[in-house]
Amino acid sequence: MALSGIQIYKMLPQTNCKDCGYPTCLAFAMKLAAKQVELDLCPHVSEESKAQLAESATPPQRLITLKANGNEVKAGNEVVLFRHEKTYYNMPGLFVRIKDDLLADAIKEKVAAADTYSTNYVGIDLVLDGFAVEAVSGSSASFSAAVAAVRAASKKPVILIAQDAGVMAEGLKVLDGEAPLIFGAGAENWEAMADLATQYKAPLTVTGNTLDELADLVEKVKGKGIEDIVLAPATRSLHGELTTRVLIWRLAIKKNFRSLGYPVISVAGDAGDPAKEMVSAAQAISKYAGFVVIDSFAPDFVYPLIVLRQNIYTDPQKPIQVQPGLYEINNPKPTDPVLVTTNFSITYFSVANEIEGSGLPAWLLVADAEGMSVLTAWAAGKFDAERIAKSVKAFDVASKATNRTIVLPGHVAVLSGELEEELPDWNVRVGPREAVDIPAFMKQAMT
Amino acid sequence: MPVEIPKDKWNGQVRVVTLGATADQGGTRTSTVTVGGETTMPFMHFEGEIPHRPVIALEIKDRRPDDWSSLLLDLWSDKADDPAVWAKAAEEAGADLIQLSLSLTNADGNPTTPEAAVDAVKKVLAATGLPLLVFGPGQADVDNELLVAVAEATKGERLVLGICEDKNYRTIVATAMANDHLVIARCPMDVNLSKQLNILISDMGLPLDRVLMDPTTGALGYGIEYGFSVMERLRMAALQGDAMTQLPMIVTPGFEAWKTKESKVGVDVPESWGDWEQRAINWETITAVALLESGADILVLRHPESLKRVRAAIEDLMTAPETV
Amino acid sequence: MAEHTVKFDQASKPVKVPTGTLLSEAAEQAGISLTQPCGGQGRCGRCAVIVTEGTVRRRSTLRLSSEDVEAGYALACQSVVEGDICVTIPPQDKIERRLTSDRTVAQVKPPASYDASVHQSIRRYRLSLNPPTMDDQTDDWSRLQAALRNQSNIGAVQVSLKLLQKLGQVLRVGDWDATVILDSILWDCPDCPARLIDILPGHVADDVPLWGTAIDIGTTTVSLWLVDLLTGEVKSQVAEYNGQIARGEDVISRIIYASKDGKDTLRELVLETVNGLVETACRRAQILPESIVKTTVAGNSTMIHLLLGIPAESIRLSPFVPVVNHIPALIASEVGILINPEATVDCLPGIASYVGADISAGVLASGMSDTDKITLFLDVGTNGETVLGSSEWLVTCACSAGPAFEGAGMEHGMRATQGAIEEVWINGKTFESSYRVIGNVKPRGLCGSGLITLLAEMFLTGILDKSGKIKLDLNTPLVREGYHGPEYVIAPAEETGVGQDIVITNVDIDNLLRAKAAIYAGFTVLADSVGVPMEAIEQVLIGGSFGKYINVEKAVQIGLLPDMNWDRFQFLGNTSVKGAYLALLDHTLRTKIKSIAAKMTYIELSADNTFFDAFMSALFLPHTDITCFPSVEAAMLTKD
């Protein structure tokens, strides 16, 4: 059970000595409660408190990291069921499945394309995380050849899928020293797979048809000394997968049920056709998968998924922001005015809606104010004449709105003088304080 | 090792809302659509009731739209020239409901008149027996003018009138009350604002089982995460017993997705975006699926292929798992 | 139908009325006009009468306590005659007192244990020096020091040039009898020698007061108490709007103004206000400003920075760090306060950029740092500072509420002084208002308490919808479209002392709503951040520059204060100046403020979305989540 700041505070020395770098013990306790700092920053905690606090600090869901050649994919360590309760931390890794019945050249081609795939979304380069090589041929030679082909074409982390421990062993040999994810242990083969996991210090998936089976097998595998486990429920329907993952997360996070306190892998590629696969992968991303294996790899398939993942794993505690830029509302012409606001989403939406509702065309310049509302941003020095002028230049507003009339929010009327200095050839106007009054203002003052 | 299934105990229930009225009920629809009634989070069949499956509406317009993607216009081709034909085609494509969005102006650029709006609505009502949602063009005064006319001309149909916003709800709510229709309460991605608008509408005297709420969702890549979380929060509040959030949620992934550059634009886009048509359909589908997972009861789409995919997902998700 | 006799003490003859007649109707028949400010809706409680004989059926006792009912009280507008009865109508002020007993303002009384010779750092000593002779040519200063050492047991003393300049003359005028005033306990340097503040010729009698002032510099209002340091008595309390207001209503505007060459202007403006108050207070007490030898100053960090001419820019910019929280002892001449130039100026310590000395002083005055009870302390002012905790721990935050509750920035807002409407009732049928004005004169505007009751009344009578919009379709000329949009008329021009209608506009209401939402959100988020549920809060202490009281019930109805038992609320008035006063008297309390400041943990509300969310939720009447306000929900139901 997570402790509150006050509960932790009661275990601290309460001397407010500031040695931890925080002004008071309570301030430090609250950071601890939020899991933003480590306890050892306070040199004065008693051993007893240390023990108690360590217990509450163990994450309910184990962190699993797949590494290869400096590339890393993490899953687990999540602490909430719904993103609004705090945030989700580790984006599910997207792995492209390669079956070993493919010819080496075909493998290399597919892998190379996926390996270099990168797309830019709101200034961030998004990529795929790795490959899952599956033994479908039944031959260890084909499997090891396929693994080698994948490794030759990409340095990203790998998941090895095979039922047969002997086949798996061959694949592991190719990746010696890498610790790929072994997929995996089932009711029949778990001992052999666990041995391999031990031998290669690699994480292991555990499969089961029901939660009972999963938990049983986890305990068995744990009994063999395996700590790094990924759950691979055998269900393949949307409803089955959803229910299973919801329950696994609930048990781990709310009940602290250790036997299922691991991330879950979803093989969306098993869904059948690409249309179904896409839906399955989308569900896996929005609902609790730690690793997602896809078969289809077309940019129009990958791009939406990778964006969805980015969206769902955005920290909702951060102020909701929109992209700074010059927005067109009601098809503005160069002669139409430019209204300025900040990139705080609520601010942006209320302003944009009002302009839209007025039916009058306008340009809406959204300045980067670090996601703060007009007044807050102004107070913190993030929305001043200089910044507005910078946005005007950055988004080349002058070339689009050649009339050069710019309207400031009424709340920052004080900036008008400075803005005139910053933008000497612009006509600076002061608009209303509240968005509601924009239509009236536009009708009266701007036409 | 038997694992004890952790069930959440909810004491609230989403209201059951019925759209459309048959002849017996004072309308002309051949069938009605009922949504809501959930007593658990989306598709958690093992712990609560989900008596009505989420439904899909297809959006059509009163005339060929100027601002829709050519992918959609090519697809509907000349059916888009006549709302009656279009509505019929949408029904054939598998829609549970039709959303008719009124245009701000007619093809000549003159403002849409109330008569024209009524005419379009009547045509659609004649062409299909499905329940109908009618959206104004989105400008307060025009919406009020057109929707009041439509509402009066179709008294008793239990149409869904879209949309009420905090700045403009009184007129639409009043006409819905007077003419036996439903309304949509729309708020910009904020739990509190949604709830506040529902309270204000209910304070006017419209029974809440005639209100749907649209939390505004954004599209994939354009703020869908806010919509996603706002919907989860609203649904949780509803299940916790907060009467003012116990309304079925309507979302418009078609509108949201098809205004993104990803769907609208086929040329001069990065190669990493892939095939235009597939991407556009995927965009709409994923937007819809994410909203489905977060609690949507009515999804308004634009492309029949997206409809097919989302429909398949709903069917799968409405199956209760045998074992967990 | 049966008839009953109703006898009013105040009426000459009893009246006969049928069963079911309202007491108020019976009174009317008897020729007695009862005040019914709420229009007989059982909301205001001002029509309370006492049934001395017989019984009545009370439809609603919403405004009466069970003791009241026991004592025979009944609301005339809500009680039905069902038998013969005798009724007496209590004088208005009796009702008022009963209703206002929950909003007591503690009288300023010096702490009972106050002993100037123990607690006061300023000491006055009468010395008799040996006149110099040809044999004893010791210089004057050494002579004085020797006398201090021998007669008063004071070791080393610091002295300024100014005092040395007048030393010789003072000693001679007094014929070698002199009275010295020393600051003997320098709190910021306990081992330093005492400092000489003044030297006066001759022996000042013991009963001559020794003067000090406690000053609170608020963003909107500056308050000053003139205190006799020997007895601890407060001789005069004065307050005035901060002269800086003209350069910006909130701290941010001030900081920005200061950073653009306005630093000196702002400093001069606030000094003008302070010095004006010094003058007024001195005039009232008939003393000279020079006789004030010590002052403590509380105020938010920005105000203190601006008073001292310290650049305040870093306060508003991330990571929000003031230049100084703990200011060393200063003297009046360098600060610019026109009292004794050598007087000690002690600026109390602040906690963070947005939680200043006004709050550390307030916490001291509130006593919350001495109690085991979990206490919420709210400063209902421009910066909406909030403190939660007990003797064990304290957390604090600030949320910019704006000056609405101080009456500033409102169409007809004013401070709680003569002419301010401090309580309003609205008749639910006619929408006409009745009100009480401070000083019983014609109204000139509305003060904070008046605004709170007005907002609550407008909400309960349905003039406002829950989002705070004035409904224009009410069919009364009192609600109208004004120059700034919809507005409601509280007092028509002819009733007022300002020659124009006193109104409240929708813009004003939005401001009030935002202010109350910010304050409510502030303390809910604060409590949440330390995991303290609202129910766990055992007392709520309210500070702020309201007039004599704040109507707790109304403040709950608008969602400014949490909905809990009224007996948990206590209104403390201006706690900042009170804390400054305590620190002025007692150096141990001064030390305590320092430790309070060190102990308080500041929570930055803007760190994530939680505050914004809570704010949006509170931006409704009374709140988006009505389950947080069960008593208001009940009141709304009885209204219908």
Ligand code: SF4
């Ligand atoms: S170092 Fe430890 S004792 Fe010192 S303030 Fe930090 S938490 Fe408290």
Ligand code: FES
């Ligand atoms: S309570 Fe009776 S008149 Fe107000």
